[in-house]
Amino acid sequence: MSDIDLPDIGFGTSGATGDDCVESVRTALDAGYRFLDTAQMYDNEPAVGAGMRLADVDRDDVVLASKILPDNLGYEDAKRTSEESLKRLDVDAVDLLYVHWPTGAYDPEESLRALDELHEAGVARSVGVSNFTPELLDEAREILDADITAHQVECHPLFPQDELRAYADDHGHTLVGYCPLGQGEIFDTPELQTVADRHDTSVAAVCLAWAMEKGVVPIPQSTDPEHIRANYEATALELTDEDVATIDGIEDEERLIDPDAAAWNQ
Template sequence: MTDLDLPALGLGTSANDDFEECAETVRAALDLGYRHVDTAQMYDNEAAVGEGISRADVPREEVVVATKVHPDNLAYDDAKRTARESLERLGLDSVELLYVHWPTSAYDPGGTLRAMDELRDEGVCDHVGLSNFTPDLLDEARARLDAPVAAHQVECHPLFPQDDLRAYAVEHGHYLVGYSPLGRGEALEDPLLGEIAEKHDTSTAAVCLAWAFAQEALVPIPKATGDHVRANYEARDLELDAEDLDRIAAHDVRERVIDPDAAPWNR
């Protein structure tokens, strides 16, 4: 396993581009107990995330901060430059985890991954991550990188469980960080997950997160604001039994909610 110590639950911030709401959400989450915050150049909220970190009554060294280089910025020179600009927006000297956001648009395995290695060597980030890679692209990246891959971030939830990539993460000793762990709300309407929630007298959202906590090497990062921040944090107390997990594993509904082909850089 990577020497990155990634907490079991992270705070996602995608689509939270209102500065004050985002900053206060990050502050509240950290003061509640979260210790992993995920942002990206693409989200246009790194400054707000950094403000929230500064407002929280939590030592900086306790927080894992992750950001991602935009697909359009993945050429060697652009990756080097914009990663430092991310630090400026965050108001931080470094981040614990820096991802390649999508292996598309300006992504070039040679130039992009050399830039990521150099950014790690220069102290911009402590660890290198990849996001939305296939197994073949992961193999290629691992062969080219000097730095170990610390985390791979993909859509992952009970309706899209990413069995192959979870197994790959375990085999190669990195985390699989799951974004959209509630399936962007789609999983909350699933009858089977609803039955399991009723059995435990809890919410379907809690069941989705408990499923993630039960998987080896998987770390969910639900995006949330308001009361959902606390509700997601408290889902750590829910433990699904073997019957629950078997029913989810055998579920015949498989639905991806993020369409890579619909991304702006692929249009």
């Protein structure tokens, strides 16, 4: 088991760059978030690091995660570019380092050997994977010496990832959910509106509370200070069994992030 304890909610930074990213990270940390998610792909690691330094929060109190770009997953490139990520973030280590997608230069033996060595060297305090299938998770668990701390995937009430949530429970890692608000495209779902009305709250808060109720760590992203704070406050929303049953009764399913090269399309 990993010794990294993930908070109930994290802050995603996909799509945020420059000063907007710096300020959103600072706002998020000052609002109470203690889990930050970035990636080489997002081209914002320097801004994330700058936002961390501006916030009135100790570095040791923050779980910082980044992800290796698919094209950088060759053995040498994975090791080199992960060290470069530390320099861009201006930190001594990341707390969680993911394989971002098992595509591009991903080779299970070589890529995961690099991940193990980065963990052993202290570049990453723990390791994870993202956008894997159960079969790829089985393979990774066989190859890795380090425990998988987290598996990050799209997860929201219209794409609840039942199989991968059960897999995470069975194997002792955390499912981290990106797009936990369904990019806003799911907000008009009647069942979600019904639950929001019961609590006099927003559908966004309901989506985040649902994820946490299911044991998923959602990582909502925003550059709007009001939304950043409101999303964090969703940690205080407690759904009833009736609420959860209402949401689980949604029959529609919608995957929003679905590249042709994704493992589930092969």
